[in-house]
Amino acid sequence: MTDHSLAPRSLLLAGAVFGALTFGAAAQQPAAPPASGAAPAAQPLPPGSPLIGRPDNEAAAKLAPVAPPPLPASADKLPLAKLKVPAGFNVEVYAAGMANARSLALGDKGTVFVGSRLVDKVYAIVNKDGKRSVKVIASGLYRPNGVAFKDGTLYIAELSKVSKIDKIEDNLDNPPKPTVIYDKLPKDEAHGWKFIAIGPDGKLYVPVGQPGNNVLHDADHGQIRRMNLDGSGAEVYALGVRNTVGFDWNPETKQMYFTDNGRDWLSETVPEDELNRVTKAGEDFGAPYCYQGNIIDQELGWGKNCKDYTAPVGLMGPHTAALGMRFYTGSMFPKSYRNAIFIARHGSWNKSQKQGGDVVVVKLNKDGTVKSMEPFMTGFLEDNKYVGRPVDVMLLKDGSMLVSDDWNGAVYRVSYGKPKVAGQ
Amino acid sequence: MYKTITAVLVFASIAVPSNAESIQERAAACLACHGERGTSETENTPSLGGQQAPYALIQLFMFREKLRVFEPMNEMAKPLTDDDLRAFSDFIATLPKPAPPADAGDPARMAKGQALAQQNRCNSCHNTDYSGKENVPRIANQREDYLAKTLAEYKDNSRHGYDGTMADVMQPIAKEQIADLAYYIAHVR
Numbered sequence: 001m002t003d004h005s006l007a008p009r010s011l012l013l014a015g016a017v018f019g020a021l022t023f024g025a026a027a028q029q030p031a032a033p034p035a036s037g038a039a040p041a042a043q044p045l046p047p048g049s050p051l052i053g054r055p056d057n058e059a060a061a062k063l064a065p066v067a068p069p070p071l072p073a074s075a076d077k078l079p080l081a082k083l084k085v086p087a088g089f090n091v092e093v094y095a096a097g098m099a100n101a102r103s104l105a106l107g108d109k110g111t112v113f114v115g116s117r118l119v120d121k122v123y124a125i126v127n128k129d130g131k132r133s134v135k136v137i138a139s140g141l142y143r144p145n146g147v148a149f150k151d152g153t154l155y156i157a158e159l160s161k162v163s164k165i166d167k168i169e170d171n172l173d174n175p176p177k178p179t180v181i182y183d184k185l186p187k188d189e190a191h192g193w194k195f196i197a198i199g200p201d202g203k204l205y206v207p208v209g210q211p212g213n214n215v216l217h218d219a220d221h222g223q224i225r226r227m228n229l230d231g232s233g234a235e236v237y238a239l240g241v242r243n244t245v246g247f248d249w250n251p252e253t254k255q256m257y258f259t260d261n262g263r264d265w266l267s268e269t270v271p272e273d274e275l276n277r278v279t280k281a282g283e284d285f286g287a288p289y290c291y292q293g294n295i296i297d298q299e300l301g302w303g304k305n306c307k308d309y310t311a312p313v314g315l316m317g318p319h320t321a322a323l324g325m326r327f328y329t330g331s332m333f334p335k336s337y338r339n340a341i342f343i344a345r346h347g348s349w350n351k352s353q354k355q356g357g358d359v360v361v362v363k364l365n366k367d368g369t370v371k372s373m374e375p376f377m378t379g380f381l382e383d384n385k386y387v388g389r390p391v392d393v394m395l396l397k398d399g400s401m402l403v404s405d406d407w408n409g410a411v412y413r414v415s416y417g418k419p420k421v422a423g424q
Numbered sequence: 425m426y427k428t429i430t431a432v433l434v435f436a437s438i439a440v441p442s443n444a445e446s447i448q449e450r451a452a453a454c455l456a457c458h459g460e461r462g463t464s465e466t467e468n469t470p471s472l473g474g475q476q477a478p479y480a481l482i483q484l485f486m487f488r489e490k491l492r493v494f495e496p497m498n499e500m501a502k503p504l505t506d507d508d509l510r511a512f513s514d515f516i517a518t519l520p521k522p523a524p525p526a527d528a529g530d531p532a533r534m535a536k537g538q539a540l541a542q543q544n545r546c547n548s549c550h551n552t553d554y555s556g557k558e559n560v561p562r563i564a565n566q567r568e569d570y571l572a573k574t575l576a577e578y579k580d581n582s583r584h585g586y587d588g589t590m591a592d593v594m595q596p597i598a599k600e601q602i603a604d605l606a607y608y609i610a611h612v613r
Binding site: 047048049050051054061064065067069070071099118119120142188189190192212 | 478481482485486489491506509510545547548549558559560581584586587588589591592593595
């Protein structure tokens with residue numbers, strides 16, 4: 001990819017814009033606290049700071065990103081009884097004890113691979129002789145959020161590189177170290193962790209988030225790339241992407257759909273997170289100039305027009321952190337769910353009354369636009385506090401669906417019909 | 425050398441807990457370096473008093489898992505169970521808050537540090553009185569040398585945070601400013 005040397009300049013630019021605005025605001029506030037008068041000259045917040053754009057008021061000052069407890073909950077302490085699904089569906093604990101369990105991928109032989117973000121591990125939930133157990137198959141990694149599987153090989157995305165382990169399911173007890181296939185990636189912490197997946201074209205899709213809440217950036221950020229499975233032939237596939245942590249392909253049209261998290265601090269109610277559809281390579285989805293298809297950003301959007309960007313096909317709620325998503329292609333759930341999209345909403349931090357913290361089901365019209373969105377799995381949010389936070393969803397071969405929960409370090413299984421023991 | 429010896433001693437006393445031993449007794453070895461009454465008198469070693477239990481738990485977990493690297497602490501945390509980690513972090517939170525330094529601080533440096541802290545909105549996550557909340561640590565009256573060291577380590581990302589927030593926040597802060605910030609936070613009343 002192009003030069004990283006561009007980064008400081010464009011990041012500075014973002015800082016300058018912010019600095020100028022802050023000063024404007026300060027000038028309008030005669031009652032500013034005394035010490036701020038003595039503040040040295042403009043020093044913008046860093047581009048990656050989650051505090052960029054935060055308005056100065058008491059309610060806003062109470063909001064900050066929510067960190068999950070570091071220790072996974074034991075199986076008997078999971079909030080299983082609190083989780084609600086529609087009539088006829090059942091929820092059970094599929095596996096527990098995996099600190100910070102995040103993205104999910106399924107092996108050919110039924111192994112479930114689980115990435116993490118705040119610890120250094122990738123886990124495997126192994127099925128052997130009807131028994132499930134959890135193994136750590138890789139550790140010492142840096143924010144290994146993304147996992148994908150194809151033809152025997154596990155792909156792992158860390159903050160700034162993608163690696164693979166061949167024939168992983170034959171070597172679960174003594175897996176070799178991952179070998180790097182691609183590392184031409186920025187190292188920013190902000191939105192640097194990655195969801196990855198392999199498309200129907202056999203390519204690996206790797207996002208690079210924008211390095212902050214609402215910032216201008218160089219040509220290496222704010223996009224989804226795709227590449228061959230050996231890391232060669234990387235190209236930019238979608239632009240104007242702020243932070244996508246989930247995507248999948250429509251089984252009928254083969255078009256990619258992806259969730260994207262909107263900016264913080266604009267207001268309690270907008271912008272909403274997006275569900276986007278890519279109809280051709282190179283489309284621009286607007287961030288950081290245009291959010292949710294119809295809001296020109298108040299700081300960075302001057303001179304821009306939302307008409308110049310692809311609008312989302314669906315809005316996922318403000319600050320709800322819509323993350324992992326999969327089309328339902330199984331046969332276990334009722335017919336009305338066929339080819340619907342299940343989306344895990346991790347839940348908001350940038351909102352006084354938290355929203356999200358659930359799995360929703362989005363049904364599509366024939367033309368691929370959104371027909372409806374309904375809650376599917378709820379109960380993770382209680383009295384404005386999280387008792388769990390869903391990150392990713394994934395189908396098993398029997399048509400049941402797994403849901404990961406990074407708050408508790410667990411994976412749940414949702415099935416339909418008479419409850420029976422999970423199998424594959 | 426001194427550190428190694430301490431670590432070994434502590435390791436011995438933490439790793440083989442007899443059931444009769446109270447958390448106070450087990451923590452005695454911790455307090456040998458971190459200070460009996462919440463205030464550390466050991467160079468570069470943080471005061472633990474009044475620390476937020478969720479933050480303390482995260483740090484102990486990170487030491488055990490070697491996500492945060494400091495050998496004596498990695499060694500000490502190695503044999504601890506999840507319940508041990510919870511017990512120690514709850515105990516740490518009950519220690520008295522670290523005592524502010526006797527001197528009120530040089531007014532000019534305090535003003536500089538305060539301005540920096542305001543610009544960078546340290547009070548947003550760390551609370552208006554810097555007492556911290558939940559996973560965000562109490563930093564008020566922390567040792568100045570430890571604050572300066574920690575801020576520098578976050579800046580060059582040699583200390584990985586649980587998440588990346590501090591790495592991002594520290595990006596534009598210059599080295600001289602780290603000294604002013606540490607001075608101010610250590611003296612704040």
